[in-house]
Amino acid sequence: MSRYPFPIPYGWFQVCTPEEVAGASAKALFYFDRHLVAWRDEPGELHVMDAFCPHLGAHLGHGGTVEGCEIQCPFHGWRFDGDGTNVDIPYSSRTNQRARIRTYPTLEVNGKSLVWFHPDPEVGPRWDVPALPELDSGEFVGPVRTRHTVMAHAQELGENAVDAAHFRYVHNTAEVPEITSYETDGPMADMRSVQRFPTPRGVVDGKIESLGYGPGVSIVRFSGIVDTLLVTSTTPIDEGSCETRFDFYTRSLGDSETTSNVAQAFVAEVDRQFLEDMPVWEHKAHLTRPALADTDGPFMAFRKWYHQFYAEADGPGAGDERTLFPPPHWPEKMAETPARATASARHGRG
Structure with a gap:
């Protein structure tokens, strides 16, 4: 039996830097449940x-x-x-034109090497x-980079973005982000939210703007404590696991040491929260008809948007x-480690 009712999605996905x-x-790679090779020719083009x-x-x-x-x-x-x-067989005067290898379109942008994956090789x-x-x-x-492998489908990770309520119970945050808008337009998804960040100098009002380009790439802009640009990627390894990469860029505060310290603290906090989410993703069931509260985030709107990236009926x-x-x-x-224990468990609520 399949763990999920959906296949590997299609879109642009990061496979390396x-x-x-x-x-x-x-370089040998494994994504989309298949063995791949990435290589760069002498002029510099990635294949x-x-x-x-x-x-x-x-x-x-x-x-x-x-x-x-x-x-x-x-x-x-x-x-x-x-x-x-096939352009050469060194011990033959002929090539084999039937010996073709499937290639994938590539795009190198924003410090990421992306591949266009679709199950149909004719769909560009x-x-x-x-x-x-x-x-x-x-x-x-920047960037300051983090990278994690999660034993869950990429859609499960994406649903976290529209789930504001879990911040209180998984991450023990005093303030829960408020989603102010969620709009989609074809492969693009635009979500805006506000959050109050506690700091040693008091609470700071912050904004989060997230723009998704299909299921594989998101651009997140944080403002409040320090302006931060987060370029994220979520790439399917197979139908039950994926890889995430976060690239953090911080607006310069004028002093390199101060900027670095603030950036490292922000990255550490985001990475900590990601590690807290991992045991939930890896052990949760996928419910096709979840029993939602009236104040839950736009789960079904997100799923409807995400569903368009499944090509295989x-x-x-x-x-x-x-x-x-x-x-x-x-x-x-089953045994939680301190790094991956949820905030609920650490604070006696589960």
């Missing part, structure tokens, strides 16, 4: 394709080398160009992720009439 595939090099050589199945990310604008298989030296076409990108002017203005410094949950999809039983995850 530009620095992780630098120079004329190749991502299925990993296995169609000759005899060698993994191009393990020992493959880049020569000019081609990647060479480590097993028999077959070469492929950026379109996945349907929207763009724009470059952020703040990152070129010199007003913001015969996905893992198709035809399944269950309304509750429980997680696997993971005995090794």
Whole structure:
């Protein structure tokens, strides 16, 4: 039985950073429940394709080398160009035009290397992720990066964004964010909220503006304590797990040490809250018809928006009439560690 009633979504997803595939090099990856290879040709263009050589199945990310604008298989030296076409067999005078490898469109923007994934290789990108002017203005410094793997579907993590009430019980915050607007337009989702941040100098009124570009990339702007730009990515590893990457940029406060200290404190707090959410995501069931309170966030509006990114009508949950999809039983995850214990447990409410 499938854990979730939906498949892997399509869209732009981060698979690495530009620095992780630098120079004329190749890197093995695993996302979207498939083996991939990322490689950068000598002019500097990033390529991502299925990993296995169609000759005899060698993994191009393990020992493959880049020569000019081609990647060479480590097993028999077959070469492929950026379109996945076989362009050379060193011990033959002919190439094999049937030996094609699926390639994926790439986009490198805002410090992230993105791949367009769709289960149908004929469906190309349907929207763009724009470059952020703040990152070129010199007003913001960074990034400070964090990265986590979560044993849950990417949609479960996304639902957290519209769930203001959990901040009080999972993160023990005295003030709960108030969602002031939630609007969608095709692949874009725009959410605004306000929150009061307690500080040693008193409570500071803050604003949070979150703009999602499909299911894989969000731009979050925090104002109040210090202006912070958070570029987030959530990438499916397979149908039951995903990877998140947070890149934090902080508006310069004039002094590099002060800016760094404030930024590190803010990052530590956001990362702490993320770790508190992880045991909830990994052990919760997915309910197709949740019993919501009248003051809960726009859950169903979010799900309706997210559902458009499922292309497969015969996905893992198709035809399944269950309304509750429980997680696997993971005995090794039953014992909470201090870093991942929820605030409710730490404060005696669960």
